[in-house]
Amino acid sequence: MDTQQNTALTRALAEVPGPLPTSGVIHIAIPHTDRFTIVGNHLAQHPDLSCTAVGIAVRIQSLPQGVEVGIKALAARCREGEKRVAAALRELEAFGYLQRIRDRLPSGRFITRTVFCNQPTALVRSGPTAPQQPAAPAPRPAPAESPAQAPTSAPAQAPAPAPTPPPPLFAAPPAPLFVPLVPPPTAPKPPPAPLPRPDEPTPELDRAATALLSDLRRHAPQLTLSETDVRQLVPGVAAWLERATHPDTVRRTLTTDLPHPLRHPAKLLKHRLTALLPPPLPGAHDLAAPARPRITVTPFQTCDDCDRAFRSPTPGHCRDCREHRKHRKHREHRSEDTRTAA
Known part of the structure; x- marks a missing residue:
């Protein structure tokens, strides 16, 4: 059996055109x-795609139309796990090979379609293939002329067209064909917000919240909670009650417009207690109108010397009279100093 395989391989190698390389791969x-x-x-x-992404792309390209190519479906067909398949799909999305688009059916329901393009760069160029330029016609040889008819100088020949450079082996990553309205299924989801808790928990709040949650099944039978669910949701209801929310308001918020069927009542109540938490009631000082600032007006005074009106908190002299009195006192002091020196 080994001899037959070696003989077949030797025959196939003999049919390979050209001399065989001494190293590297040999293609049959x-x-x-x-x-x-x-x-x-x-x-x-592709220089930027991992071998896993290339293999997943070849697997998707080989499948017929309509076959499911989600993460779980591909992980069931391949040996790679869901994490490696998800990472490979993100790589293919980044370089335009894989696209997910939302489409609306005639019934009004939205669906997500998965589109795989074998040549994303050609799709961006608005055509499946790049248009080819027609080849220039080969120049026809001029007929031979007799010596008598030969011109004295040969006409100048047109320059030959420059050769078109070959296209690059790898094109740059194509621009995204569309802006997705929703994040892809493989995008990481933000962590959920924590359940609110009261600032000052008291036994009264705990007792009222426990009673309210246990009584929900009387108003909505699908909200029948276990004791574990009630203990986990008590801090959220207590935070509502601490903010002066009436118990009927809390009950109406938790039981109105429930989905059908309701598979996870505790998760729904946790979401509503977290997302619809009202703000604390404002205090009396917050509702009071802000006091208007008082503007101090300087009164008018009458100058004792010239009877001119001027603004000043106290009676006295205007600015000109004060300057005049100041200069007069200065001259009097200089006169007294001169008489003393004499």
Whole structure:
């Protein structure tokens, strides 16, 4: 059996055109007649895609239309786990090979379609393939002329067109074809908000919250909670009651417009207690109108010397009279000093 395999391999190597390389891979290309998929080198030799992403892309490209290609479906077909499959799908989305679009059916229901493009760069160029330029016609040889008809100088020939450079092996990552309205299913979800708790828990609040949660099944039978669920939700109801919310308001908020069927009543109540928490009631000083600032007006005074009106908190002299009296006192002091010196 080994001899037959070696003989077949030797015969196939002998049919490889050209001399065989001394190192590296040797390709034995046998044409496919059925069950084959054409994969471009831009995907098979992509420098920025991991081998897992390339393999997942080839697997998706080989599947027929309508086959499920979600994370769980691909993980069931491949040996890679869901985490590696999800990471590979994110890589293919980043480079335009995979797109998820939301579409609305005639019935009004929205669905998510998964689209795989084998040549995303060609799709961005608004066509499946780049248009090819027609080849320039080859110049026809001029007929031979007799020496008598030959011109004295040969006409100038038109310059040959510059050769078109070959396209690059790998194109740049294509721009996104659309802006998704919703994050993809593989996007990380933000952590849920914590259940509110009262600032000052008291036994009275705990007792009232426990009674309110235990009584919900009388108003909505689908909100029948276990003792564990009641103990976990008590701090959220206590936070509502601490903010002066009436128990009927809390009960109406938790029991109105319930989904059908309700599979997780405790999760629904936790969401409503967290997302619909009212703010604390404002105090009396918060509702009081702000006091208007008092503006102090300086009264008018009458100057004792010139009877001129001027603004001053106390009676006296205007500015001009004060300057005049100041200069007069200064001259009197200088006169007294001169007489003393004499």
